Amino acid sequence: DAGVIQSPRHEVTEMGQEVTLRCKPISGHNSLFWYRQTMMRGLELLIYFNNNVPIDDSGMPEDRFSAKMPNASFSTLKIQPSEPRDSAVYFCASSPGQGPYEQYFGPGTRLTVT
């Protein structure tokens, strides 16, 4: 299996622009997670889907952030408008489902907002 796929790997954009991050989970995995990692705040859970349905979005920082999972093989995280403080590494992870399953992380998208 190719593992969790994220694109792009790097994104540089200007403040105010829309940014879309993409994730393809491992085939057959029912749970998908979006995380943000910064030096200051560490690893933060943004949102968690199970069977394509958002279960917990309490970590989404504000209305500028939105996430969708239109089908079992694709998810997006959108930031509109972007701000410099959104600069971070964004990880997507998938898991076979709820229960004693580990998560499998993608390589991350490094976002820089200037």
Place this chain on the structure above:
Amino acid sequence: AQSVAQPEDQVNVAEGNPLTVKCTYSVSGNPYLFWYVQYPNRGLQFLLKYITGDNLVKGSYGFEAEFNKSQTSFHLKKPSALVSDSALYFCAVRDNYGQNFVFGPGTRLSVLP
């Protein structure tokens, strides 16, 4: 609510010496416990997990972890550290309803040659 503490931001150990990275947790019910490792510019990689049964679990790269229910701890150990073990280590917990993961803040391990 679930929580995970990793009391040490940084652990330094000499190559060949045993290493321990500490983790304590708080969760309702029985926990599922995990350790992950992150190398520079990479995603987190799963090392090992505890679900039930034997308190000592073995994982990848010679790592093991000991579950202690009375102390609510799940410390990561390795008998002989390698320089290549230098990385950021995360402990995580999931309650047995299988909902959300909660990660600790991470511990940076430096193995000195």
